[in-house]
Amino acid sequence: MNSVKLLKKHDIGITELRILLLDELLAAKEPMSFDEFKTKANKTTFYRTMEQFQKVKLVTKIDLDGKGYYQINKGNNALFVCDICHHTKDLEFPTINNLKVNSVLVKGVCEECKDNDE
Numbered sequence: 400m401n402s403v404k405l406l407k408k409h410d411i412g413i414t415e416l417r418i419l420l421l422d423e424l425l426a427a428k429e430p431m432s433f434d435e436f437k438t439k440a441n442k443t444t445f446y447r448t449m450e451q452f453q454k455v456k457l458v459t460k461i462d463l464d465g466k467g468y469y470q471i472n473k474g475n476n477a478l479f480v481c482d483i484c485h486h487t488k489d490l491e492f493p494t495i496n497n498l499k500v501n502s503v504l505v506k507g508v509c510e511e512c513k514d515n516d517e
């Protein structure tokens with residue numbers, strides 16, 4: 400789905416900046432922080448835009464070391480995040496008793512960083 404359609408679907412006004420930011424998120428394989436976006440927006444506008452995306456559940460936010468990382472909301476998501484390199488991996492979504500689980504975030508050290516450490 401393209402960015403314009405997504406914005407329309409979620410009833411968000413279409414601006415060039417929103418399209419550019421969303422394009423980057425759609426293309427990203429991993430959650431992105433403010434610094435990683437090629438589209439340079441001013442910080443306030445950037446965070447306001449992300450907040451808006453979160454509100455309509457278009458984007459989900461992960462907090463890591465006091466920094467926000469954003470990714471397209473793929474519905475129920477289970478994610479592993481490496482503490483060292485911040486690379487992420489999708490995990491199989493777990494079933495936990497009768498709980499209705501919406502998201503899972505597992506933190507640890509990925510294989511590569513573990514190897515480098517030895």
Ligand SMILES: [Zn+2]
Binds near residue numbers: 511
């Ligand atoms: Zn790592």
